[in-house]
Amino acid sequence: MKKPIRVAVTGAAGNIGYSLVFPIAAGDMLGKDQPVILQLVELPNAIQALHGVALELDDCAYPLLAGIEVADNSAAGFKDADVVMLVGAKPRGPGQTRADLIRDNGPIFTGQGDAIDQNAAPDVKVIVVGNPCNTNALIAASRARRTDKANYTAMTRLDQNRATGQIAKKLGIAPGAVRDTFIWGNHSDTMVPDFSKGYVLHGGEKKAIAEVVSSDWLATDFDKTVRTRGKAIIDARGKSSAASAAQAAMDHIHDWFLGTGDNTVVSMAVPSDGSYGIPEGLVYSFPVRITAPWKYEIIQGLPIDAAMQARIDNSTKELLAEREAVKDLL
Amino acid sequence: MKKPIRVAVTGAAGNIGYSLVFPIAAGDMLGKDQPVILQLVELPNAIQALHGVALELDDCAYPLLAGIEVADNSAAGFKDADVVMLVGAKPRGPGQTRADLIRDNGPIFTGQGDAIDQNAAPDVKVIVVGNPCNTNALIAASRARRTDKANYTAMTRLDQNRATGQIAKKLGIAPGAVRDTFIWGNHSDTMVPDFSKGYVLHGGEKKAIAEVVSSDWLATDFDKTVRTRGKAIIDARGKSSAASAAQAAMDHIHDWFLGTGDNTVVSMAVPSDGSYGIPEGLVYSFPVRITAPWKYEIIQGLPIDAAMQARIDNSTKELLAEREAVKDLL
Numbered sequence: 001m002k003k004p005i006r007v008a009v010t011g012a013a014g015n016i017g018y019s020l021v022f023p024i025a026a027g028d029m030l031g032k033d034q035p036v037i038l039q040l041v042e043l044p045n046a047i048q049a050l051h052g053v054a055l056e057l058d059d060c061a062y063p064l065l066a067g068i069e070v071a072d073n074s075a076a077g078f079k080d081a082d083v084v085m086l087v088g089a090k091p092r093g094p095g096q097t098r099a100d101l102i103r104d105n106g107p108i109f110t111g112q113g114d115a116i117d118q119n120a121a122p123d124v125k126v127i128v129v130g131n132p133c134n135t136n137a138l139i140a141a142s143r144a145r146r147t148d149k150a151n152y153t154a155m156t157r158l159d160q161n162r163a164t165g166q167i168a169k170k171l172g173i174a175p176g177a178v179r180d181t182f183i184w185g186n187h188s189d190t191m192v193p194d195f196s197k198g199y200v201l202h203g204g205e206k207k208a209i210a211e212v213v214s215s216d217w218l219a220t221d222f223d224k225t226v227r228t229r230g231k232a233i234i235d236a237r238g239k240s241s242a243a244s245a246a247q248a249a250m251d252h253i254h255d256w257f258l259g260t261g262d263n264t265v266v267s268m269a270v271p272s273d274g275s276y277g278i279p280e281g282l283v284y285s286f287p288v289r290i291t292a293p294w295k296y297e298i299i300q301g302l303p304i305d306a307a308m309q310a311r312i313d314n315s316t317k318e319l320l321a322e323r324e325a326v327k328d329l330l
Numbered sequence: 331m332k333k334p335i336r337v338a339v340t341g342a343a344g345n346i347g348y349s350l351v352f353p354i355a356a357g358d359m360l361g362k363d364q365p366v367i368l369q370l371v372e373l374p375n376a377i378q379a380l381h382g383v384a385l386e387l388d389d390c391a392y393p394l395l396a397g398i399e400v401a402d403n404s405a406a407g408f409k410d411a412d413v414v415m416l417v418g419a420k421p422r423g424p425g426q427t428r429a430d431l432i433r434d435n436g437p438i439f440t441g442q443g444d445a446i447d448q449n450a451a452p453d454v455k456v457i458v459v460g461n462p463c464n465t466n467a468l469i470a471a472s473r474a475r476r477t478d479k480a481n482y483t484a485m486t487r488l489d490q491n492r493a494t495g496q497i498a499k500k501l502g503i504a505p506g507a508v509r510d511t512f513i514w515g516n517h518s519d520t521m522v523p524d525f526s527k528g529y530v531l532h533g534g535e536k537k538a539i540a541e542v543v544s545s546d547w548l549a550t551d552f553d554k555t556v557r558t559r560g561k562a563i564i565d566a567r568g569k570s571s572a573a574s575a576a577q578a579a580m581d582h583i584h585d586w587f588l589g590t591g592d593n594t595v596v597s598m599a600v601p602s603d604g605s606y607g608i609p610e611g612l613v614y615s616f617p618v619r620i621t622a623p624w625k626y627e628i629i630q631g632l633p634i635d636a637a638m639q640a641r642i643d644n645s646t647k648e649l650l651a652e653r654e655a656v657k658d659l660l
Contacts (some may be wrong), residue, residue, distance in 0.1 A: 013567075022573045023353055035504070052566030056574040059559065061494040063506025174365070176393025201514040223531040229389065236382030237343075243352040 004035040004066040006121070008081035010074070010112070011088025012040035013050040015239065016129060018085065019246035023066040025057055029250040030257060037067040041077030042088070074115030081120040082176055082242040084113055085249060087139065089130025098188070099325055102132055106326045108225075109136040113143030113152075122146055122150050125256065125294060128283075133187050135322040137283040139270055142330040149281075151294075153256075154269035156183040156191065156285035158241070158248035162222050163193045163226045167200070170222070177201040180288040181209065183267040185315025186322075191285070192311045193226045197302060259290040260305070268296060275300060276312070282319050334365035334396040336451070338411035340404070340442070341418025342370035343380040345569065346459060349576035350417065355387055355395040359580040361588060367397040371407030372418070403444030411450040415443055415579060416470065419460025428518070429655055432462050436656045439466040443473030443482075452476055455586065455624060458484040458613075459579050463517050464599050465652040467613040471601055472660040479611075481624075483586075483597035486513040486521065486615035487580035488571070493523045493556045497530070500543055500552070507531040511539065511615040513597040514638075515645025518653075521615065522641045523556045527595070527632060589620040598626060605630065606642070612649050 007024055011017045021038055023029065025326045030036060038057065042050040047070070054068050071077035078084055090108065093103045109128075116124060124147050127139040133154035141152035160183050169174040181198035185191050195218060198209040210218070225232070256267050269285040274277040275298045276286070288296040304312065323330070339356055341347045351368055353359065360366060368387065372380040377400070384398050391507050401407035408414055419438065422431045435505040439458075446454060454477050463484035472554035490513050498505040511528035515521050520631040525548060528539040540548070555562070563571045599615040602608040605628045606616070634642065653660070 018573060019349070019352070022349070022577060023356070023358070026358060026577070028353070028356060028358065028369060049567050052563055052568075053573075055559075055563055055566060056571055058499055059488065059492045059496040059563075059571070059574040060577045061491040061498065061505035061508070066504060158389065161391040162389045165388040168391065169388055174393060176390035178391070191415060204495070229385075233382055233385055233389075236385060237379050238382075241386055241389070243348060243383075244389040247352060247356070247390045 002034055004037045005030055005037060005083065006037045006039060006081045007083045007085065008039040008041060008078050008120070008276065009085045009087055010041045010077070011130065013042045013046045013053050014088060015242035016087050016245045018053065019243040020085070020249060021053065021057065022060065023246070023250060025060065025062040027064045029254050031265055032064070035064050035066040037069070038065065039069045039071065039077050039079070039080060039081055039199070041071050041074060044072045047072050048266055074112050075119050078115050078119040083253060084116055084120055084124055084126045085253070086126065086128045086130055086136065087249070089136065098132065102135055102322055102325050105130065105132065105136055106139055106329045109139040110329050113140035116140065117143050117145055117147050120147065123148065124151060125220045125253070126152045127249060128152070129245060130189065132322060134283040134319060135326060137269065138281070138323060139326055139329055141283065149271050152271065152283070153252070154162055154187060154283050155249055155252055156187050156269050157252040158245055158268040159183045159187060159191055159193065159226060161244070161248050161251065162229045163195065163222070166222055166225055167198070167209060168194065170217065171200065173200065173202070180265040182265050183285045184312050185285055186319050187269065188318060189227045190315040190318045191227060192308065192315055193223060194262070195307065196306065197287070255290055256296060259293070259295055263289060265289060265299060270296065270298070273298065276304070279320065282316070282323065284316070284319065332364055334367045335360055336367045336369060336411045337413045337415065338369040338371060338408050338450070339415045339417055340371045340407070341460065343372045343376045343383050344418060345572035346417050346575045348383060349573040350579060351383065351387065352390065353576070353580060355390065355392040357394045359584050362394070363495070365394050365396040367399070368395065369399045369401065369407050369409070369411055371401050371404060374402045377402050402429070404442050405449050408445050408449040411454055413444055413583060414450055414454055414456045415583070416456065416458045416460055416466065416563065428462065430472065432465055432652055432655050435460070435466055436469055439469040440473060440659050443453060443470030446470065447473050447475055447477050450477065453478065453624070454481060455583070456482045457579060458482075459503055459575060461517065462614040462652060464649060465656060467596050467599065468611070468653060469656055469659055471613065479601050482613070483582070483602060484517060484613050485579055485582055486517050486597045486599050487582040488575055489513045489517060489521055489523065489556060490597040491574070491578050491581065492559050493525065493552070496552055496555055497528070497539060497543060500547065501530065503530065505533070510595040510624065512595050514614045514642050516649050517599065517615065518648060519557045520641075520645040520648045521557060522638065523553060524617070524638065526638065527617070537593055547642045585620055586626060587623055589623070592618060595619060595629060600626065600628070603628065606634070608646055609650065612646070612653065614646070614649065
């Protein structure tokens, strides 16, 4: 039996958390032969509900679930964690701007960054799901002393999955046949869905996406649908995306650990190393490949046309403004 | 690529439904190489929310999800379905007795039984999750003309999983090491958790549960915890079990289709063939083994002591009274 992997999840009794922790325990994220210890973290006022979640996890009798720990603070919750999933965040209140939200969440993520750096495993891997996730990850990463800043990431996989799903639906094919569409930039409406390197598998043959779908649709409906999907879900469900966000968070960690099997491109927001001229340290969504367990590599040398470059610059500008807004926390 | 299996789910936008349909699409229920078409059914007033669920399913880009259909009526929703999961049911209202609930749900399940028999695949497999699930399944099965009554089942796997989880927790071992504990009778507080044939695997050795756990605990805390767990979850979460119920429903169908791998005993409420003196036709939870895909067999000849027999008789009596209460619907 393999050594269990310790996975800490904040906001574990929230809607995304509730969609996330059961399939993690079932082995969907780290593999069907990988035991897991769940370290569930919630605010003190949600601890009773979290105990209910823990009871239900017991009730599933998951063969791979080697332990459940419940904590009302990050220091205890992140102890020895191998993976930390920062799902909990203050949601945007009525009339709040994105800037207000960033200021509100900033101090939460300095605290969580400190708690990770001081308590988690030294090679801990972090994904921030709580919004604004890129800048929250930037803040948390800024506290890293003992741990590796490169391992502080944010989730744009949901955006990639949405893009993939839209193309599959348009073509009436299985999403598994749509490859290498990915996201640049910020997880916000400045994000840049990039299908220019994408292709579909059709009867064993590779066809460029631009060859099989109309460029009009890609430039208009597709782009808008992907960028504004969050609101469409809220309008239909009366609640924000939960199961699809949880699935994307699992996909992010799954692929980071286990790879994609076929070396396809995945989107991860990671601290920039300067690739593609993105200012160093900004947590930016890039096309990456997984080269070994827990090793990602930003794919280099992709051609970028002027229109795409302008949009990438626009998302960079937004992230620089977000960094400026929290500079006293960094 | 295998032919997709069509899975219809009622109450698909409800809490259990929301915990159920995503992992089905991910391949957790029918296997990681088995394409699935989801046929999601809701009441007309929940159709908008259900469309939101369908959007989120698109957004997960599940490679195995070969189609999503949304229906506001059972006839359309069950068309050609290979598996029907009857999750939706009217919940118990304030001051309602179990008898009231049975009368309220009865007509829903005659309608759904007709819709299955007239529209689903001839060898359709049915699981009833909505309570009172045994008698709801009895009602639905009573409409079977073209389809096979033996394939109308109800869920007691959640109770079995709870029993397994409790024993694992008591011993501080992984739930996967606890085998062959199962449930007799009705999914109600007359259910009979049976650990007398159960064992744990300890360093490769089989030990009877009664050998490793105190009989006092088994007769008191264990028994009560399993039988009243639903209420404990509601007290903690403020909501009834959803993710654990969804997981158990998937376990039920997973094992029925794919077996347990090691021939362990599972609990399924199935139409009695007279085994153990249970009146024929009552949908009763028995210990079963899966002998081939979609073939269950009630395990015969298990010894039953007088105390256990008295409890089994009590659960039978309750199910006979439930049948009597809906006899005009059968």
